[in-house]
Amino acid sequence: MYKVEWSEEMEILIGPYHDFICEVLKFVNEEPKFIVKQDSDTSVLKKKMQTMVKEESNIYSFFEVAIRTNLKEYICELKYEGINLLDQYNEFVDNYENFLSLEWNANITYSKQVTEAFEYFYTDLIHGKIFNDLIGESNAIKEFRERITLESTCPYCDIHDMEFDIASIDHFIPKARYPLLAIYPKNLVVACSACNDRIKKEKLYLPIIHPYFNNLDDYFCFTYKNNVIEFEFLDHxxxxxxxxxxNFFKLFNIEKRYNRYCQKKLKRLKEEIQRNVIKLIKSSKDITIGEIESNIREEICEQYNYILKEKKIDPLTKLRLDYLKQMSKEDLSDLSLYIANENSYKPIAFGMN
Structure with a gap:
């Protein structure tokens, strides 16, 4: 619901994945090149890497990882493709935001071998000790998920706290459809498991906003009328x-989820305002309806400032803040009368002493 700032810490943790992919795909374009598959190809590739590791002119940092893992087998498979995957990858990365805005079309089809190779990169390689000891930070992807989940709500729905055990990493552009982005850092978003695993899955609707590039809060406000939560776009x-x-709301089923699960939060917020005002005026002997309304507005302001401090930390801050804004603009005379009746006395006429 709120923009996730791409921090230096995030770049340190998973930024090296981009350089890793570029290095691997650059090497895929180089010798040895395989045309017809042979059983000896992996051994030939491994010997080539071992030789190059010893050379002062060697520019590759992933060779030891490849030699000690199954990465070398997948590099072999990518060499058989006979296409420049590095160019395709860089073009997609350069046009990542344009793709989300439907200003660039990723008119690419991927073979089973390419899909399996990049699935391996994400599912196995970057979680392994060998990779993390030699490339970037130790256990970087786990650390990335842990750091993002600390005192944070889901950037997609803002409904759930993101505890480490129930948060997951979403491929915003699904890796099943676009495998080249399987470990592209800015395609990896930590989200609640409800949004990622049960609702979004492999779906994507374009054009769409993205929490690393857009702040959803800037586009709309929630309204709550007649027991229905809706959203209204800002005028500009x-x-x-x-x-x-x-499309973002559709992808994460926001309206339906908010109306099913979040209305009670607004009801409790209004009840809390009522209770606080009743406590405040309980000892007052003579008070006007206007004064009660003034107390309500002060309480709304206090609640707003308190919730604002918990933005992105407590769930549903966007919904609650928008509701308080809405309340502050409404006629509160009925609520004032209700509070007066709850306080068991007849207030002096509205606005008069």
């Missing part, structure tokens, strides 16, 4: 941006 939002937000 363009038609194109509206479509991006609507």
């Amino acid at each position: 939002i363009s038609v194109g941006d509206r479509e991006k937000v609507e």
